[in-house]
Amino acid sequence: MNIVNKLTVRHLKENKRRTLVTIIGVIISVAMVMAVATLGVSFMDLLQRQSIATDGEWHVQYENVDSDQIEAIESDESTKTLILANDVGYAKLDEAKNESKPYLFIKEYNEQGFKNFPIEISEGRLPQEDNEIVLSEEVAGNAKVKHGIGDQLTLNVGERQMEGVERPFSQNDPLQTDVEGASESLENQNTRTYTIVGIIKRPTWEPAWAPGYTAISYVDQSLMNSKDTVDAVVVLDKVKRSLYEHAETLAKQNNIENVSFNDELLRYYGVTDNDNLLTTMLLLTGIIMSVIIIGSVALIYNAFAISVSERSRHLGMLASVGATKRQKQTSVFFEGAIIGLISIPIGILAGFAGIVATFMFINSFIEGALGGTEKLQVVVTPLSILVACGISIITIFISSYMPARKASKISAIDAIRQTQDIKLSGKTVKTSKLIRKLFGIEAEIGLKNLKRNKRRYQVTVFSLVISIILFLSVSYFTSNLEKSLELSQQNINFDIQVWGSGADEGDLEPYTRLKNVTKSSIMKELNVNTYVARDAIPEALEENVQQDESILKDGKYPYYTVIHGLDEQSFQDYAKKVGVDAEKLKDSDNPTGIVIENISYMDQETGQFKETKSIKTQIGESIDLYKMNYETEEETLMNKVEVGALTDKVPMGVNTAGIGGIDVIVSKETMNQLIDKDVQEDVQTYLYMNSSDPMETQEAIEDEKGTNLNVYNVVQNRQRDKQMILFMSVFTYGFISLISLISIANIFNTISTSISLRKREFAMLKSVGMTPKGFNKMMNYESIFYGMKAILYGIPISIAIMFLMYLSFRSTFVYGFTLPWMSLLFVIIAIFIIVGSAMFYSIKKLEKNNIVDTLKQENV
Known part of the structure; x- marks a missing residue:
């Protein structure tokens, strides 16, 4: 050294x-x-x-592939693990107690599939041959005929189909019903005999509203003939963005028609096909x-x-x-x-x-x-x-x-x-006479001190500006991240949805009193048409009109309108949330409702999530409601509803309409006014509930004998949305905490050191007669000058960075640019508090110093 x-x-x-x-x-x-x-x-x-634990570990799925195509997929260099899966079909469950789940849904996996998908054995073992099967624990509680390990099970397996619908229904489609019961049937049936070898817990990937209890068998690749097809599910060796193009190319080379991707899991690897x-x-x-x-x-x-x-x-x-x-x-x-x-x-x-x-x-x-x-x-x-x-x-x-x-x-x-550090001239330290007149000589001395110590003053101001930029940038990033998440999430605000063909309020009301139900709302829904003047439609629809003006009818744009009629208590609560008097919206002579004016949707062409107004309207204007006669294909004016309030808040159970649609929230009495005999059969009644134990509440509803209701439990989806928001909040607010810590440390460090280096200067001022009160007043003004200069530079620069972030978000999420006024106010107050605290802390440390000893010091 x-x-x-x-x-x-x-x-x-x-x-x-x-x-x-x-x-x-x-x-x-x-x-x-x-x-x-x-x-x-x-x-x-x-x-x-979490995604793997819930839905299994897989990346790409090639659908309906034969043995030659399986061999090509398995030999592909990107394939790490190959899983064979097959949806065999549905079979009637003997004397099912739960009328909304009358089937067994039979799915086959090879041995690797049992490892990669979350299948938990509670009794027995997993299948090892294609004539063996395991049943869900739920089957035992919902079938009058009991089945145990070792029993033979003969099933007629087929596809769920309904007249007028081309495709067969899947597990994601609830049981199709009408006033007479199930409106679907099993077609293309074939008989299969299985031996029950185990009992499994209900799979996490089985939708709560699925009409079939999952039963799992074994698919043996060695027994497949040239006509047999299964799904080839692949775990990739390396997850990278090129996987999308590679999978499509592989499918095209081997004449595979359908390829799907586990978009949720891939997104968590940081891989997406959305540019x-x-x-x-x-x-x-x-x-x-x-x-x-x-x-x-x-x-x-x-x-x-x-x-x-x-x-x-x-x-x-x-x-x-x-x-x-x-x-x-x-x-x-x-x-x-x-x-x-x-x-x-x-x-x-x-x-x-x-x-x-x-x-x-x-x-x-x-x-x-x-x-x-x-x-x-x-x-x-x-x-x-x-x-x-x-x-x-x-x-x-x-x-x-x-x-x-x-x-x-x-x-x-x-x-x-x-x-x-200090180079003086008359011009350098010149201050306005107005400063002395307004604030006194202490303020003038304080300002001259800053000008005299220009380098240290600039360093301190720079620290403050950086702190402002750091905090506001991260704060804006956080709020926009949450905003983007809201736009991309399903916005499910209920745990359970219950409905049934022909079910009315009287049929659903008893379920609101079930144990664990914390909040409920009974809602009637009616879909009708309306026509909106061209100057009242949003820009996205105006672009459609410019491309094809034949969309307009008599100069107006065709809209669909969903009328939501809430029960009395739910409407009162919702009106209070919106900030309007519920009683004023119950005019018997003039139907009035609350219009949800702000909606979000995904543009299918650009893949962007956009936020826009559903309609440009004002309170007091009316929306004409038209009903369609599908036999004559003629529309007639049914009624009109007045706009009583405009809001971006939605009640429980409502997902906002897409672009070209309007949601109108009305009271029960207003809904009855709008419904006439011609549209009575088009009205659907729903019950929405939140529950402290959604699974138990669902079972209680399903256990009601004689019910013909559909139960849609969305607790898993809702928990996932909450989990994502929580994770992002912890990440971003933790980041804000770290940013705040480094900013405050930066400011204290700079100011306290600057004050420490000015010991001789302060001693000189005191030696010529500056009183403690005058000294404190001078330092307070210095703090104000620091804060004002920092805000003057920091906030405009921060706004520029915010706008850059907004443009970045706009690549995927489209909504208006708004300034975070509360954050701006907070940072202005915080800057003066932090600067004042740093000054106070530093000066307190100097109070005990002897003036003579300090003046003798050459440096600090």
Whole structure:
């Protein structure tokens, strides 16, 4: 180690406080980068494991393939694991108790399928031959004829079909019913005999509303003839974006008609075939990482800049004894290297420990609140450590580069005179006379101090500006992430839906009193048509008109309108939520309703999620309702409904209409006014419920004898949506916490050091008669000047970055740009509080200093 480096180490040891502050700053920066990288990897890992636990591990599915095609798929270089699956069909369950689940649904897997799909044996074993079968535990409780292990089961297996529908129904389609009962039948039946070898728990991938209980058999590839077809389900060796094109090419080469992808699981690997979504992800990642690096550079740069300022006399003396520019520059880089060697390992461990503590805290919450089967696990990859180290090293280098250049230019005479930071002229410190008149001489002195110490003033303002940008950028990113998630999610706001052909309010009302039901709403729905004036349609529909004006009828655009009639209590609650008087919407002579004006939809051409107004209307205008006579294909004016309120809030059970549709919420009395005998049979009645135990509530409904109702339990979908929102909230708000921490540390560090370096200046002011009250007043005005200047620069720059983020989101999600006014107000207040606190803390530390002793000090 040469003499200059030895002196650098000695300087670090002698200035323990400054060295410690710098090391802590770098540790915070490294910990933040490490935490962000680990958070991202760990969340993706959790979502992958949760998807696999619920729906099985697979990536690509080739449908209806024969033995030759299976061989081609298996030999493909991208195939890691091949699973054979086959939907055999449906068979009538002997004397089923539950009329909405009258079938067994028989599915076949090969041995690999039993491993990759979540099938849990509760008794017996899994099938090993094609004439063996396992039944769900639910079958025993819902079939009058009991079946046990070892019993023979002869079934007539076929497809669910209904007249007028070309395709057979699947497990995702509930039982088709009418007033007389089931309106579907089993066709193309063939007889199969199985031996029951085990009992399984109800599979997690079986929809709650499915009409068939899952039964699983074995598919033996060796017994397949040339005409037999199955589904080939593939786990890929490497998951990468090219898999979509590769699978389509493989299918085309082997004459395979249908290929599907496990989009949910692939999305959690960061792979999507949606170019807009990929663009959005890359742009946002770039913006956020830039914000992180800028924040880190700002913090560490200030630490090094202040260190060089303190060392200026020391570096000047080195220059006086022959130290070259290169040696002085190398001294600063060497200081950065020492601090990096100490700080980076500690920062990585601190970031890791912080994530471990965070996950320990939220794991119990996730499990208790959402019933998730998987827990968050801290996943640290070599790449995330390398990224954290690489960004930190680059950050330290950038942060020390400018101070190093400055150090190389310090001459001996300038360093001894201490003239490099303060260069005075009358013009430099000139202030407006208005400042003294309005705020007094203390404000004028404070402003002159800032102008005189211009370099330190700029560093402090820069720190504040960076803090504002960091907080507002991440805050806007968080709110827009949640907004985008809302647009892309199904927005299911109920646990259970119950309906049935011919069922009315009287049939459904008793179920609202079942145990565990926490909230319920009975709703009547009627679909009718309306026509909207061209100037009242949104821009997306105007584009359609410009392309083809024949869409218009008498100059108006055809719309469909869904009238939702709520029960009395639900309507009262909804009107209160919207902020209108429910009684004013119950005019017996003038039907009035609440129109949901803001909707979101996915543009099929661009793949973008868009937000728009359903209709451009105003309170007091009327919407004409037309009914269609399908026999004569004529429309007649049925009634009209007045717009009593406009809102973006939706009641329980309502999914907003798509583009070209309107949702109108009315009371029970208004609904009865709108319904006439011609549309009576078109009205459908639904019951929506939230329950503390949805599965038990569903069973209670299904156990009611003589019911002919459909039960749709969406708890799994709803939990998944909640889980996604929670994960993103933890990630983004955790990020905001880290950003806030680094920003506050940055501000305190900069201001406290700046104040510390001005000890002699403050001592001089006190020595010429400035009172403690005047001194405090001067410092308060300095705080205000700091805050005002930071806000003047920080907020416009932040708004520009927000707009860039908005443009990034707009690649996939289209909605209007709005400023986060509450965040802007918060950051303005917070800046003045933090600056004031930092000033107060720093000044309190100087109060005990003796004026004479302080004036004698050459440097601090």
